[in-house]
Amino acid sequence: MVVRRVFGGLALGGLLVFAWGSTTAERLPVAAPIVVTRSFIEHADTVRRNETLSELFARQGIGGNELIGVLDALDGLDPRRVQPRTVFEFTTPVGESHPEGIRVRVSRDAFAVAKLGPDGWRGAREEVTWTVQTLRIVGDIQSSLYETLDDLVPDTVLDRPGRAQLAWDLADGVYAWEIDFTRDIRPGDRFTVLFEHLTSSLGERRYGRVLAANVQTAGVEHTAYVLSDAEGRNAYYNADGMSLRRAFKMYPVQFRRISSNFNRGRMHPVLKTRRAHLGTDYAADQGTPIEATADGTVIRAGRWGGYGIMVGIRHVKDIETRYAHMSRLAPGIRAGVRVRQGDVIGFVGMTGLASGPHVHYEFLKNGRQLNPRGVDLGDGEPVPAARREEFAQALAAFDGLLGRPGPAVARTD
Numbered sequence: 001m002v003v004r005r006v007f008g009g010l011a012l013g014g015l016l017v018f019a020w021g022s023t024t025a026e027r028l029p030v031a032a033p034i035v036v037t038r039s040f041i042e043h044a045d046t047v048r049r050n051e052t053l054s055e056l057f058a059r060q061g062i063g064g065n066e067l068i069g070v071l072d073a074l075d076g077l078d079p080r081r082v083q084p085r086t087v088f089e090f091t092t093p094v095g096e097s098h099p100e101g102i103r104v105r106v107s108r109d110a111f112a113v114a115k116l117g118p119d120g121w122r123g124a125r126e127e128v129t130w131t132v133q134t135l136r137i138v139g140d141i142q143s144s145l146y147e148t149l150d151d152l153v154p155d156t157v158l159d160r161p162g163r164a165q166l167a168w169d170l171a172d173g174v175y176a177w178e179i180d181f182t183r184d185i186r187p188g189d190r191f192t193v194l195f196e197h198l199t200s201s202l203g204e205r206r207y208g209r210v211l212a213a214n215v216q217t218a219g220v221e222h223t224a225y226v227l228s229d230a231e232g233r234n235a236y237y238n239a240d241g242m243s244l245r246r247a248f249k250m251y252p253v254q255f256r257r258i259s260s261n262f263n264r265g266r267m268h269p270v271l272k273t274r275r276a277h278l279g280t281d282y283a284a285d286q287g288t289p290i291e292a293t294a295d296g297t298v299i300r301a302g303r304w305g306g307y308g309i310m311v312g313i314r315h316v317k318d319i320e321t322r323y324a325h326m327s328r329l330a331p332g333i334r335a336g337v338r339v340r341q342g343d344v345i346g347f348v349g350m351t352g353l354a355s356g357p358h359v360h361y362e363f364l365k366n367g368r369q370l371n372p373r374g375v376d377l378g379d380g381e382p383v384p385a386a387r388r389e390e391f392a393q394a395l396a397a398f399d400g401l402l403g404r405p406g407p408a409v410a411r412t413d
């Protein structure tokens with residue numbers, strides 16, 4: 001697709017102001033007065049399927065050494081990783097055919113820009129600014145957390161992938177060690193979530209991260225407050241300042257549903273005989289990444305009878321986890337390799353004895369399969385001492401936004 005816009009000989013002196021939404025507090029940069037003496041045509045060209053960048057640039061009359069110069073100037077653009085539908089914008093002086101300016105989005109936060117000057121193509125970056133808002137959702141869970149969020153949150157706030165990401169972040173990023181949203185939740189359980197919502201200077205919207213949450217199930221309140229670590233990763237702590245993270249996560253995959261539970265005597269769907277099902281089956285799309293549920297060492301990786309392509313990981317306390325029916329292993333996964341919790345170890349498939357794509361997940365202690373739901377995985381770590389003050393302040397602010405009563409004040413009278 002090619003979009004053309006023609007700009008006349010603009011003489012800009014002052015400030016061009018766009019009307020933004022009332023919630024954004026954007027400070028617009030003040031443009032220096034410029035007098036434009038030439039007119040330009042701006043148009044866009046889109047990378048087609050199975051097309052190389054040389055082919056796209058050839059349409060614009062750029063090839064050979066000049067193309068090398070252009071790609072060199074477009075800082076942050078990896079020519080080998082350009083996806084179909086990437087849009088390149090070209091600026092060409094009116095009456096000429098050769099572009100003098102090129103712009104391409106290289107990340108959420110920036111465009112790479114190349115401009116033709118007397119000594120060839122020179123690169124620059126153009127930032128995309130994002131304005132952050134905090135939004136709150138309060139609801140009663142109906143059939144599932146995802147369906148409830150899908151009903152409550154309008155498209156104008158979060159699109160469908162954004163809603164799915166928020167639900168998954170709550171289930172996996174925040175509460176993966178604490179609440180099993182497939183089994184612990186009852187209809188009518190109340191939840192409140194505070195999350196960041198971002199709007200770009202181009203009007204794009206996206207979901208950011210969960211800041212705090214409160215889920216009440218079976219009369220128990222599960223609080224969660226974010227505290228980012230030095231590497232910018234989000235860790236969540238409860239109101240007592242204890243980490244929600246445990247040695248083992250509940251799920252190894254972003255699943256659509258649990259297709260079979262741990263059961264010591266069930267009818268096997270392929271073998272049609274009564275056999276114990278010594279694991280949990282998580283149905284997920286073919287190719288979905290499978291993650292290690294805890295730190296450990298890979299002790300088995302490859303084909304193993306009815307498990308198909310599988311990975312076995314040994315953890316502390318004589319615990320082993322197994323992930324079966326993979327379509328393939330993740331690169332570098334083989335016996336002897338150390339993995340961290342959350343590392344991708346393979347991808348969902350249906351190798352071995354499987355009737356559809358899913359992960360068969362087993363949790364073994366001393367070589368015997370257990371239902372991981374019945375295993376006490378201990379307490380999380382407390383907020384680091386040096387950050388307790390910071391956490392207490394954040395907690396007070398988040399509690400106000402969550403509508404939670406503040407901490408009880410001890411009375412001495």
Ligand SMILES: [Zn+2]
Pocket residue numbers: 260277279280281359360361
């Ligand atoms: Zn299974």
